[in-house]
Amino acid sequence: MNIKSKLLAILLLFFCILPRSYATVALEIEEDHDEVMLAVQQGLIQPYSALQAIVNKQLRGRIIQVELEEDDDVWVYELKLIDPNNNIVKVEYEAKNLSIIEIKGRGLEHIIKVSE
Numbered sequence: 001m002n003i004k005s006k007l008l009a010i011l012l013l014f015f016c017i018l019p020r021s022y023a024t025v026a027l028e029i030e031e032d033h034d035e036v037m038l039a040v041q042q043g044l045i046q047p048y049s050a051l052q053a054i055v056n057k058q059l060r061g062r063i064i065q066v067e068l069e070e071d072d073d074v075w076v077y078e079l080k081l082i083d084p085n086n087n088i089v090k091v092e093y094e095a096k097n098l099s100i101i102e103i104k105g106r107g108l109e110h111i112i113k114v115s116e
Contacts, residue, residue, distance in 0.1 A: 036068065045075050045095040054098045059091070060084055060111050068095065076101065083111040 039045045048066070055063060061081035069076050075095035083089055089105030105111070 035070070039070070039075060039095075043096070046098050051077055051079075051093060051095075051098055054093070055079070055081070055091075058100070058113055059089075060113060061089060064088075081111070083107055085110060087111075 036045070040047070045068070051066075052063070055061075059081060061083040063079055064082050065080040067078040069078065077093040077095050077098075079091045079093070081089045081091060083105075085107055087106045087110075089103065089108065089111050091103045092101040093099065094101055103112075
């Protein structure tokens with residue numbers, strides 16, 4: 001299976017589970033499709049819907065790009081968001097527990113929601 005076929009299969013998987021409002025999000029997966037599916041089954045990757053929920057709870061902004069990568073047995077969601085002031089913010093989440101690894105960009109004081 002070539003990279004285009006793998007990407008198409010993943011896109012179809014995510015497109016089927018995404019609400020229509022998120023259907024325009026760019027998605028890149030740089031890993032083998034079978035490896036990703038196995039990692040999901042093993043609980044090493046939380047589903048994209050769980051990531052969306054946590055992003056909506058923690059941050060103000062709209063997801064415009066998602067990448068899923070595995071490095072040294074750690075799966076990472078790399079996101080680009082656009083904040084209410086049209087700044088691009090990059091956020092990395094550990095895919096297993098959806099904790100923020102890194103966040104960078106301008107105007108972070110406007111994008112991070114303060115928990116009450």
